[in-house]
Amino acid sequence: MAEPHVLSVDALLQRVETIFERAGVRRESAKAVAGVIVAGERDSCKSHGIYRIEGCLKVLAAGKVEPNAVPQLHDAGTSVIEVDAGGGFSNPAFHAARDLLAERTRANGIAALVIRDCLHFSALWHDVEALAEEGLASLSMCPSYSFVAPAGGTEQLLGTNPFAFGWPRPGGDPYVFDFATSVAARGEIELHRRAGTPIPEGWAIDRDGNPTTDPDAALDGAMLTFGGHKGSAISTMIELLAGAMLGEFMSKEALDFMGGTALLPRHGALVIALDPRTFAARSGRDPLAEGETLLTAIGAQGARLPSERRFAARRKAMRDGIALSEAELAQLDRFEKDGLAAVGA
Amino acid sequence: MAEPHVLSVDALLQRVETIFERAGVRRESAKAVAGVIVAGERDSCKSHGIYRIEGCLKVLAAGKVEPNAVPQLHDAGTSVIEVDAGGGFSNPAFHAARDLLAERTRANGIAALVIRDCLHFSALWHDVEALAEEGLASLSMCPSYSFVAPAGGTEQLLGTNPFAFGWPRPGGDPYVFDFATSVAARGEIELHRRAGTPIPEGWAIDRDGNPTTDPDAALDGAMLTFGGHKGSAISTMIELLAGAMLGEFMSKEALDFMGGTALLPRHGALVIALDPRTFAARSGRDPLAEGETLLTAIGAQGARLPSERRFAARRKAMRDGIALSEAELAQLDRFEKDGLAAVGA
Numbered sequence: 036m037a038e039p040h041v042l043s044v045d046a047l048l049q050r051v052e053t054i055f056e057r058a059g060v061r062r063e064s065a066k067a068v069a070g071v072i073v074a075g076e077r078d079s080c081k082s083h084g085i086y087r088i089e090g091c092l093k094v095l096a097a098g099k100v101e102p103n104a105v106p107q108l109h110d111a112g113t114s115v116i117e118v119d120a121g122g123g124f125s126n127p128a129f130h131a132a133r134d135l136l137a138e139r140t141r142a143n144g145i146a147a148l149v150i151r152d153c154l155h156f157s158a159l160w161h162d163v164e165a166l167a168e169e170g171l172a173s174l175s176m177c178p179s180y181s182f183v184a185p186a187g188g189t190e191q192l193l194g195t196n197p198f199a200f201g202w203p204r205p206g207g208d209p210y211v212f213d214f215a216t217s218v219a220a221r222g223e224i225e226l227h228r229r230a231g232t233p234i235p236e237g238w239a240i241d242r243d244g245n246p247t248t249d250p251d252a253a254l255d256g257a258m259l260t261f262g263g264h265k266g267s268a269i270s271t272m273i274e275l276l277a278g279a280m281l282g283e284f285m286s287k288e289a290l291d292f293m294g295g296t297a298l299l300p301r302h303g304a305l306v307i308a309l310d311p312r313t314f315a316a317r318s319g320r321d322p323l324a325e326g327e328t329l330l331t332a333i334g335a336q337g338a339r340l341p342s343e344r345r346f347a348a349r350r351k352a353m354r355d356g357i358a359l360s361e362a363e364l365a366q367l368d369r370f371e372k373d374g375l376a377a378v379g380a
Numbered sequence: 381m382a383e384p385h386v387l388s389v390d391a392l393l394q395r396v397e398t399i400f401e402r403a404g405v406r407r408e409s410a411k412a413v414a415g416v417i418v419a420g421e422r423d424s425c426k427s428h429g430i431y432r433i434e435g436c437l438k439v440l441a442a443g444k445v446e447p448n449a450v451p452q453l454h455d456a457g458t459s460v461i462e463v464d465a466g467g468g469f470s471n472p473a474f475h476a477a478r479d480l481l482a483e484r485t486r487a488n489g490i491a492a493l494v495i496r497d498c499l500h501f502s503a504l505w506h507d508v509e510a511l512a513e514e515g516l517a518s519l520s521m522c523p524s525y526s527f528v529a530p531a532g533g534t535e536q537l538l539g540t541n542p543f544a545f546g547w548p549r550p551g552g553d554p555y556v557f558d559f560a561t562s563v564a565a566r567g568e569i570e571l572h573r574r575a576g577t578p579i580p581e582g583w584a585i586d587r588d589g590n591p592t593t594d595p596d597a598a599l600d601g602a603m604l605t606f607g608g609h610k611g612s613a614i615s616t617m618i619e620l621l622a623g624a625m626l627g628e629f630m631s632k633e634a635l636d637f638m639g640g641t642a643l644l645p646r647h648g649a650l651v652i653a654l655d656p657r658t659f660a661a662r663s664g665r666d667p668l669a670e671g672e673t674l675l676t677a678i679g680a681q682g683a684r685l686p687s688e689r690r691f692a693a694r695r696k697a698m699r700d701g702i703a704l705s706e707a708e709l710a711q712l713d714r715f716e717k718d719g720l721a722a723v724g725a
Contacts, residue, residue, distance in 0.1 A: 113487070113658065114459040114490045115488070115658055117662060142458070143459040143460070144460030145459045145490055145491065145492045146459070146490065147489065147659075151663070172620070172621065172625060184681070185678045185681065185683045186683060187684055188678060188681035188682065188683035189681055189682070190681050192674070192677055192678065192681065200617045202617075202620050210616070212610075212616075212617070214610050261607045261608075262606045262607025262608075262610065262611055263606075263607075265557075265559050265561075265607065265611070266606075266607055266610070268559070268686050269614075271555070271674070271675075271678070272545045274674050275517070275547050275555070275671050275674065276517065276654070278670070278674075279656070279660075279667050279668075279671040279673075279674060280517060280656045280659045280667045280671075281659050281660060281667075282659070282661075282663020282664065282665035282666075282667055282670065285670070285673075285674055287677070307652070309492070309625065311624075311625045313460055314492075314494060314626050314627070315624075315625060315626060315627035317454065317462060317627070318627020319627065320627035321627075322624050322625045322626075322627055323624075325623070325624035325627065326620050326624040326625075328624075329537070329616070329620065329624060329632075330616075332537055333616070336529070336533035336535050337532065338529075338530045338531060338532035338533035339532055341609065341613050
């Protein structure tokens with residue numbers, strides 16, 4: 036590492052926590068938000084790393100997120116647990132509910148967590164990894180902003196709706212995927228626009244519904260789902276399960292409510308957790324050992340598992356620290372010193 | 381309808397039930413199996429219609445399915461219900477467990493059904509539609525035979541692993557999707573082989589892992605998942621949740637166990653059901669009305685919802701009956717008259 040600005044993961048975590056505390060976020064929430072942001076940076080998942088701090092500060096400065104919200108757990112004793120984020124960030128809410136979700140899943144075999152009324156900016160892998168650490172499989176999904184047209188349609192209606200899954204692997208990194216159900220991320224189209232380069236075919240349509248490779252026309256039109264009508268069906272399922280079913284905003288409502296995409300979306304999220312030991316019990320087989328047979332066979336073909344690169348980056352960061360550029364470090368300094376004024380508040 | 385051979389849905393159901401009873405299948409099971417086969421034919425879903433009878437008779441003739449299996453429910457009082465199909469067809473097992481699954485889902489908000497040790501040949505939409513009639517949302521998935529390579533791999537390992545979802549729509553057909561996680565069905569490649577036409581690019585690779593449009597090379601190599609690495613991740617999830625987690629066969633084990641693909645696969649299946657009323661209760665919103673907002677907006681764009689064609693075919697069949705060809709009718713006659721001897725037993 037010849038890079039001059041190397042911080043340990045813990046040192047970066049401390050700095051980001053301090054930034055959020057100075058921005059007025061209550062200590063527990065600052066820790067949870069900083070935790071996922073630093074996890075993204077640590078895993079070389081730059082799009083969900085410290086780059087996200089500015090967006091969080093902006094939504095704080097705009098008064099569109101509640102910095103002192105205390106997540107409220109609601110437990111009716113069923114297999115559905117709820118946590119009201121109270122207009123705060125989603126991460127402290129998940130953090131507050133995590134132990135109860137794991138406990139209920141072990142007791143009932145399957146359980147769901149509803150996160151209500153939260154600002155959402157983070158990758159979902161953080162949540163499914165946390166449950167994999169508990170030995171649980173899980174699915175996680177949420178709406179976003181409606182940038183995406185349904186298959187056969189012409190207008191923005193669906194979100195980029197991420198879908199994540201985690202499966203525990205004894206003594207190793209869990210099997211984790213987490214992807215947008217759009218072909219590409221909106222930020223990727225934005226990068227092409229800035230660079231003046233065309234986007235690949237199949238990413239988007241223009242406002243008349245015609246295929247386009249022009250980033251401006253794409254941003255003005257609609258993005259497309261991955262996998263054609265199948266991806267569109269999954270994205271629709273996410274709107275229904277993590278929006279309509281919870282009585283929380285779907286992607287179009289989230290956009291209408293915020294009045295634009297300058298700030299983070301406000302909506303709910305759904306996590307479904309399953310205990311493999313309960314499901315397998317009567318079979319007499321070890322579900323995690325069976326899982327290893329499959330996952331090992333994938334690797335033996337030379338195929339990469341989802342998240343493999345992320346886990347490799349994590350190991351490197353834990354060992355060597357996280358390298359930041361001069362500009363990134365200067366920004367952290369400014370955020371720490373100026374608080375919300377750094378984003379024009 | 382100028383077709384001479386038109387049967388009412390009920391008349392066809394009666395004929396198919398009789399075929400299975402004469403083949404030695406216990407009455408209750410014959411009704412359940414005939415029900416899903418005739419539903420496929422009625423919905424103009426020919427690949428899951430009466431065409432499937434021959435495959436079912438073959439597996440009966442081979443003694444690889446238990447014709448007199450009585451599904452056994454196992455209920456530990458948790459949110460996971462199990463039904464042992466006892467080596468019989470999956471449909472009677474689902475039928476036996478359906479009411480308890482719906483009841484438990486209403487009580488607990490979310491519940492899962494494990495179907496163990498079954499022969500599986502039917503589309504999953506039948507099950508998720510049955511749950512939508514109960515006002516429940518549901519997910520259904522199962523392994524199959526390992527014809528599909530994981531993204532970045534070169535060898536058959538994953539099944540064509542179907543994934544289905546149902547969502548109730550008040551006063552209308554439910555929102556239902558049900559698709560293979562492979563790009564195409566194996567039968568479609570077989571049809572190209574017989575016709576001597578190339579398959580589209582992106583469907584399959586040859587045994588060396590190179591892209592191919594030659595149907596023979598494709599059948600000898602491996603099929604590909606829909607949506608690249610994202611579809612591959614979902615297919616892997618299905619192996620883990622509906623295979624490893626249940627302690628039932630994954631797709632490769634199912635193939636090894638049957639020793640070839642001439643007969644239907646034997647494995648388990650997983651259904652997850654959710655009660656929208658429970659999930660939405662604290663929001664004060666009507667989850668099904670919210671769902672209508674989304675689904676109506678998709679239609680208003682001119683986009684078709686999954687299963688729309690199937691529901692239209694169903695309405696036509698219920699009104700006008702089901703038209704069968706001379707050959708199809710002759711085959712029904714033969715199956716009814718000769719029983720298992722019709723398939724060489």
